[in-house]
Amino acid sequence: MSTMNGKAVLVTGASRGIGAATALRLAQEGADVAFTYVAGEERAKEVAARIEAAGRKALPLRADAADAGDASGAVEWAADALGRLDVLVNNAGVGVIAPLDSLALADVDRVLAVNVRGAFLAAQAAAARMERGGRIITIGSCMTARVPGPGGTLYAMSKAALTGLNRALARELGERGITANIVHPGPVDTDMNPADGPYAPDQASLTALGRFGTADEIATAVAFLAGPGAAYVTGTEFSVDGGHAA
16 A cells, blocks of 8 residues: 655655665555765666656656765755655765774765755755655664774764654654654664675674664654654664664
8 A cells, every 4th residue: 555645755866775675665566766975876767766666756856965965965855856855865875994093074064965965955845845744754873872892983973963863853843744763773884894804793792683774674664754644753773773772
């Protein structure tokens, strides 16, 4: 049963991984989907083709969330191209896992620009275009609740900032009937962090289920929060982490 017929969605960073799975899932639920990507044009074309195969509009846009103009401009473009904007999924993100003393200022600037400033600017632009019933969904990380070892300082800091953004958005936009929620994935099998990679056994062992999640499992949670069944859910942190924080 399609739950999002006629809805217009923007997913940032959706040429692969969680973003691509989310864009496809929302299209399967009946939404028209605009999405951004930085690299991997061929992959972006493949995602667009799969969205169109589901019978929905697909609008890919090359945009870098680290660029302030791109971060907000992508929202304006999506809303104009689709005629409206009902759902923003703030998925674009970068991760630098490294010892504290090896992190350069360029690393700090890049991670905060993409993960924090880009998400803020996209949410700000989306809030200005959304009508009652709009949804802002942000992809966080299980490392906001538990940092299992050294090297995650910068990444965990950037994702923890999004929890504050999420709560504040829920309060600020609630009177307009717009919800804001954040999904915290655990270890997820993606190109950037494959389930058969050298660090995978240690990561899987930190979960209660003893395995990696899939991008589709994260997309399912996003689809719920974007759909009609979550109209009374806002300001929440929705963990899909296999019990990483348990």
